[in-house]
Amino acid sequence: MNLYFIKSKDFNGFVKSLIESKKVIGPKAKKHKFVFERIESAEDLRLDYDVTILPPKKEFFPTTQKLVEFKDNQYNGCIAPEEKILFGVHFYDVKAIDMTDHLFRDKNADWNYLANREAATIVASNVQKVSDRAFFGSVGTEVKAKGHDAFLTKIKDGYLYEAITTKGEALVKFGHFEKGTDAHKREADEMNCAVMKKCPESLKHSSEEIADKVRKTFSNKEVWENAAHDCFSCGSCNVVCPTCYCFDVQDDWNIDQTSGLRSRYWDACLSEDFAKISLGAGATENFREHSADRFRHRIMRKASYLNDKLAGPACVGCGRCSSACTADIADPTKVINKIMELR
Amino acid sequence: MSKAKVAFFDFTSCEGCQIELTNYGDAAFLELLNHIEIVEFREAMSEKAAKYDIACIEGSFSREADRKRLEDIRSRAGIVIAYGACASTGGINALKNHQKDYHDCVYQKDAKMPHLASDKALPISAAIKVDYSVYGCPMDKYEFVRIVSHLLHGKTPVIPNYPVCMECKRNETICRYDSNDHCMGQVARAGCNAKCPSDGIPCEACRGFVDQPNESALKKVLMERAHFSEERAQNKSRMFTANLRSDSK
Numbered sequence: 001m002n003l004y005f006i007k008s009k010d011f012n013g014f015v016k017s018l019i020e021s022k023k024v025i026g027p028k029a030k031k032h033k034f035v036f037e038r039i040e041s042a043e044d045l046r047l048d049y050d051v052t053i054l055p056p057k058k059e060f061f062p063t064t065q066k067l068v069e070f071k072d073n074q075y076n077g078c079i080a081p082e083e084k085i086l087f088g089v090h091f092y093d094v095k096a097i098d099m100t101d102h103l104f105r106d107k108n109a110d111w112n113y114l115a116n117r118e119a120a121t122i123v124a125s126n127v128q129k130v131s132d133r134a135f136f137g138s139v140g141t142e143v144k145a146k147g148h149d150a151f152l153t154k155i156k157d158g159y160l161y162e163a164i165t166t167k168g169e170a171l172v173k174f175g176h177f178e179k180g181t182d183a184h185k186r187e188a189d190e191m192n193c194a195v196m197k198k199c200p201e202s203l204k205h206s207s208e209e210i211a212d213k214v215r216k217t218f219s220n221k222e223v224w225e226n227a228a229h230d231c232f233s234c235g236s237c238n239v240v241c242p243t244c245y246c247f248d249v250q251d252d253w254n255i256d257q258t259s260g261l262r263s264r265y266w267d268a269c270l271s272e273d274f275a276k277i278s279l280g281a282g283a284t285e286n287f288r289e290h291s292a293d294r295f296r297h298r299i300m301r302k303a304s305y306l307n308d309k310l311a312g313p314a315c316v317g318c319g320r321c322s323s324a325c326t327a328d329i330a331d332p333t334k335v336i337n338k339i340m341e342l343r
Numbered sequence: 344m345s346k347a348k349v350a351f352f353d354f355t356s357c358e359g360c361q362i363e364l365t366n367y368g369d370a371a372f373l374e375l376l377n378h379i380e381i382v383e384f385r386e387a388m389s390e391k392a393a394k395y396d397i398a399c400i401e402g403s404f405s406r407e408a409d410r411k412r413l414e415d416i417r418s419r420a421g422i423v424i425a426y427g428a429c430a431s432t433g434g435i436n437a438l439k440n441h442q443k444d445y446h447d448c449v450y451q452k453d454a455k456m457p458h459l460a461s462d463k464a465l466p467i468s469a470a471i472k473v474d475y476s477v478y479g480c481p482m483d484k485y486e487f488v489r490i491v492s493h494l495l496h497g498k499t500p501v502i503p504n505y506p507v508c509m510e511c512k513r514n515e516t517i518c519r520y521d522s523n524d525h526c527m528g529q530v531a532r533a534g535c536n537a538k539c540p541s542d543g544i545p546c547e548a549c550r551g552f553v554d555q556p557n558e559s560a561l562k563k564v565l566m567e568r569a570h571f572s573e574e575r576a577q578n579k580s581r582m583f584t585a586n587l588r589s590d591s592k
Contacts, residue, residue: 031522035515053515063513230560232529233553235505239512250501253492255374266513271505272555291555324512326520326529326564 003180004161004172011159014175015042018085021174025059026087027052039087047088047154050131051318055093055242056086057100060116063239063266067112067249071259079111081119085171088125088152091192092136092316094145096242097122099310101147103245106309112264121167122148126191130198133319135333137195138202143312153188160188199317201333205340207313211304217339218296227335228295230327235268237298237321237330243314244268269301270294299335347495350383350395351426352416354402354409355436355464360427361386361401363481367488375488378495394419397494399426399477403436405464417471422494424475425467426487428583431476432551436464437585465586475500478550480583483535503533504554507546510537519545525569527580530556548580552587 006014018024024039027049034049036056054063066078089097097117104113124145127136150168153160160180163169203210217223238244248267253260267274275288288294306314315332322331329335351361361384365372382392398420404413417423428434439445440463446454453459467473475494477487486502493500507528511518514537519526524545528537531548539546558580565576580588 030515031517033517033521053517054512230557230563232506232508232557232560233555234508234529236508236512239509251498252489253496255371255488255492257378257492257495266509268505268509271509272553273504291557323521324518326508326518326526326568327560 002163002169002172003185004163004177005158005180005184006161006175006177007158010176012042014177015039015045015087017174018087018171023082023084024087025056025084036086045088047125047152048128049088050127050129051090051134051320053320054240055096055318055320056089057093057097057242057245059084059086059120060097061100061104061113061245061247061266065112065247065264066261067264068262069259070262079115081115083119083121085121085123087123089122089148090127090318091124091145091151092134092318093242094122094124094148095140095143095316096318098145098147099243099306099314099316100245102310103306121171122150123168123171124148124151126151126153126188127195128154130195130200131319131323133201133322133331134199134317135201135203135319136317137197137199138204139315139317139332140207140312141196142207143310153191155184155187155191160184162188201319201322201331203317203333204337207307210336210340211307211313213342214299214303214336214339217342218300220342221292223339223342224292224296227299227329227338228290228292230329231270231291231295232327233270233272233291233294234326235270236324236326238268238270239266240320240324241302242316242318242320243302246274269297299332302332303336346378346380347396347491348382348392348394349379349397349399349491350381350392350416350420351385352383352398352400352412353385354400354413354430354467355405355461356402356427356429356434358386358401359480360429360477360482363484364487367484371488375491379491392419396421397424397491398422399424400430400467401426402467403429403433403464404467404470405436405461407462410470413467413470422474423467423471424477424490425473426477427482428478428480428549428551429464430467431473431478432584433464433466433586434480434549435583437591438581440464440585440591441581476502478502478532479535480549486534505533506553507531507533507535507537507540507548507550509533510535511540514541516541520564520568525565525571525579527561529564530558530561530580530584547582549583552580552584556584556587558589 026039026045027034028037028044034052039045069076104110149165151162246267247264249264251262276286302315425431490500510533526545527548528546531546532550562576565571
């Protein structure tokens with residue numbers, strides 16, 4: 001890893017030359033919220049964002065993704081990776097991308113995701129502003145952010161750029177960087193440590209304690225029915241989650257009725273039809289028929305089921321689900337802390 | 344493949360859903376005509392037909408006298424599609440169903456004229472068997488073409504049973520509740536790509552409710568987050584979903 005420093009006054013110049021030669025995706029303002037979008041001018045890039053509406057995984061796994069185009073009996077896959085730089089990704093989203101990388105590579109490698117992922121360079125950046133519902137300081141703290149190519153931290157008078165991979169190193173030539181020092185690194189580390197203590201919400205127990213207790217609460221009907229009482233089964237908590245990766249596949253014919261498209265769409269296990277399956281001859285069965293079953297399933301997936309596979313919980317504490325839930329019941333800290341208090 | 348014969352009919356409605364299909368554009372509409380033959384369509388032609396593969400029925404069932412005509416259409420049709428909000432859920436017409444004095448308010452001295460008499464506005468499924476519904480006010484022409492395409496290929500069209508919220512999130516639309524507004528997207532059937540919230544307008548659930556709407560949570564959220572009075576929160580979902588509310592059953 002090499003350390004570089006760039007002065008504040010030179011930073012926009014760096015961004016400008018990057019966007020002139022590469023496709024750069026970064027946090028941009030959308031009214032009073034933020035979204036990851038193409039950065040067209042250095043001023044658009046808002047590294048002071050708190051959290052984006054959707055996580056950056058949409059760049060590898062779009063909300064609607066073409067899989068196969070067909071005409072008569074001919075068909076073609078739609079994998080067409082495009083080189084791009086994901087700039088300004090917070091560490092919790094880096095952790096989540098590392099998880100979806102693992103999940104999409106596991107067993108049957110999903111090249112519709114992986115091809116896009118491999119064509120991307122990820123420049124992470126420090127959290128300058130903590131969002132209202134964040135709890136990243138207390139969830140899966142044993143899981144470190146990895147898989148990014150560089151890490152940028154805003155420090156006094158400028159930015160420390162830690163080039164982690166050759167892809168990250170390759171961007172240094174676009175700006176007036178000087179060598180970073182140990183003092184810069186110390187300052188950056190202190191900033192990144194301090195922000196962990198600034199979350200408005202927190203879990204009170206270790207990942208193992210939570211995984212164990214949540215699992216043991218599986219059959220406690222009362223807990224889940226109470227938790228899901230106001231649930232709309234709207235799936236908002238799933239759709240905004242950086243570690244959710246379920247999708248539905250649908251075919252559509254073009255108007256000529258001989259050609260068409262197979263696409264996949266982000267799906268949500270909170271929605272009523274998610275677990276509805278065919279029994280043949282037009283009959284169906286729903287193995288998570290009640291909203292409490294579905295609510296429990298989500299918490300199990302985030303706090304317990306995937307822990308062995310991911311070496312930690314499938315939750316990074318971004319707080320997107322908490323703020324997306326209009327009934328305000330999705331907040332993992334509230335659900336889990338309550339379960340942990342059960343005798 | 345021989346062309347499927349398609350016919351359009353209207354009952355209590357504004358016929359706007361039929362007009363919406365013609366908004367599909369000349370090129371696309373004419374392309375569609377390579378695959379279907381329109382055999383009855385009052386908005387565009389005067390011919391009649393004896394049999395139809397697909398009958399698209401617009402409008403709600405709001406007069407007992409209409410039952411016979413609906414049954415006649417059903418007997419001539421292979422597939423019946425409830426076409427638009429009025430036919431599929433009763434639509435905005437059902438807003439009158441819980442009221443008694445609307446005749447006097449609307450027509451005043453003419454209130455007792457016999458041709459103005461009507462019963463509760465119901466979906467056409469209250470009179471005949473419906474195979475598929477194209478929801479929405481107006482119906483979405485792209486969804487209609489998708490449904491017809493699936494039927495032409497002998498496939499079952501997939502119509503979302505998840506709420507509009509999911510489409511807003513996929514579109515990264517700022518939630519109306521985060522702009523100090525209200526919305527019914529949490530209980531409204533998706534499939535419209537959440538156009539209204541993306542234009543800054545609350546969802547009114549014109550496509551009806553999802554199969555299991557959480558009505559009590561909607562009332563609570565309208566009161567707590569949108570600061571509605573209890574009465575307003577209670578009545579909010581009457582506009583397009585009066586027949587789907589638990590108090591209508």
